[in-house]
Amino acid sequence: MKINSLKIKILMLEKGFNIGSLAEKMGSTRQWVGAILGRGYATTNMVIKISKALGVDPKEISKLED
Numbered sequence: 001m002k003i004n005s006l007k008i009k010i011l012m013l014e015k016g017f018n019i020g021s022l023a024e025k026m027g028s029t030r031q032w033v034g035a036i037l038g039r040g041y042a043t044t045n046m047v048i049k050i051s052k053a054l055g056v057d058p059k060e061i062s063k064l065e066d
Contacts, residue, residue, distance in 0.1 A: 001047055002063040005037045011054045011061070025053040 012022055023033040026049040033050075036042045042050070051058040 001042060001044055003036070003040055003042050003047060003050075004061055004063050005040050008037060008050060008054070008061050011056060015054060017054075022050070022053055026050060 012018070017025070019033050019037070020030045023030045026033065026046075028046075028049065036046060036050075047058050047062055051061055054061070
């Protein structure tokens with residue numbers, strides 16, 4: 001699933017998160033979250049974890065497939 005990495009980074013800034021703190025809140029690793037943000041793709045499960053950690057709906061951080 002495509003993700004909107006820019007939107008996620010903006011939400012992280014608003015909430016005072018860095019990649020490490022987001023990863024910790026998700027129960028993941030900093031390296032894995034960094035890789036997801038870098039490539040712009042994530043599994044549905046990871047999108048749900050990111051959205052829960054940021055307190056937003058998964059639709060806000062995902063993109064429609066082309």
